[in-house]
Structures are given as C-alpha cells and as structure tokens.
Amino acid sequence: MSVDLQTVKRVARLARIAVSEEEAAAMTGKLNSILGFVEQLGEVDVTGVEPMTSVIPMEMKKRGDEVTDGNKAADIVANAPATEENFFLVPKVVE
Incomplete structure (x- = not known):
C-alpha cells in the first residue's frame, strides 16, 4: 500500500492539521x-x-468476591454536622 499526496491532504484535513504543499510532500x-x-x-x-x-x-x-454491607456507615457520617442513626439530617426545604 502506498500513500499519495491527495491521501496525505485528506488525512490532514480529517485530523484538522494545517499542512502546506511542501510538508504534505515530505x-x-x-x-x-x-x-x-x-x-x-x-x-x-x-x-x-x-x-x-x-x-x-x-x-x-x-481478591475474594464477598458480599458485605460495607460496615462504613459510621465513617461516612462522621464529619456531617447533624446525623441520626447513621443518616444525614438536613433542613426541611419544602413546606
């Protein structure tokens, strides 16, 4: 398989590369x-x-494929400003 000047120009256009005549020949x-x-x-x-x-x-x-509950609930809510029974407490926004 060989590449001609027309193919190089087409590939350059598809790649959105500006190529001059001299560069295309090279x-x-x-x-x-x-x-x-x-x-x-x-x-x-x-x-x-x-x-x-x-x-x-x-x-x-x-690793072994073991199903767990994660045991991370306490770690997840540790930095939350307000929690109750490992759930986030957020202010009510709908009346």
Missing part, C-alpha cells in the same frame, strides 16, 4: 516508509506464539 515519503515497515511486520511468522499483555509472565491479582 509526509508522503514518511508515511510510505512507515507503512512499508508495518508490511514487513506482517511477514513475520507468529504461529505458535501466544498473545501476551506483558513481557514477563504475570498473574492477575485477584
């Missing part, structure tokens, strides 16, 4: 070399290679 060569490198990567034989998320084998840290 980008054509750069983008073609990048795409050439990507095509080389496609030629590498990766059969039998498992996908990985890290360069070293790591096991995901997991």
Whole structure:
C-alpha cells in the first residue's frame, strides 16, 4: 500500500492539521516508509506464539468476591454536622 499526496491532504484535513504543499510532500515519503515497515511486520511468522499483555509472565491479582454491607456507615457520617442513626439530617426545604 502506498500513500499519495491527495491521501496525505485528506488525512490532514480529517485530523484538522494545517499542512502546506511542501510538508504534505515530505509526509508522503514518511508515511510510505512507515507503512512499508508495518508490511514487513506482517511477514513475520507468529504461529505458535501466544498473545501476551506483558513481557514477563504475570498473574492477575485477584481478591475474594464477598458480599458485605460495607460496615462504613459510621465513617461516612462522621464529619456531617447533624446525623441520626447513621443518616444525614438536613433542613426541611419544602413546606
């Protein structure tokens, strides 16, 4: 796949980047070399290679899935100006 001047201008317009004629011509060569490198990567034989998320084998840290009520009600209302039975007390605003 190769990129021409028209494609570079279209991509620049879509990216909302102002590109002059000289810059577009320079980008054509750069983008073609990048795409050439990507095509080389496609030629590498990766059969039998498992996908990985890290360069070293790591096991995901997991915690037990336990349902609790949180036991945090007292901590949550600790700084409230007025509370009653772990509920916030607020002034009445509707008559």
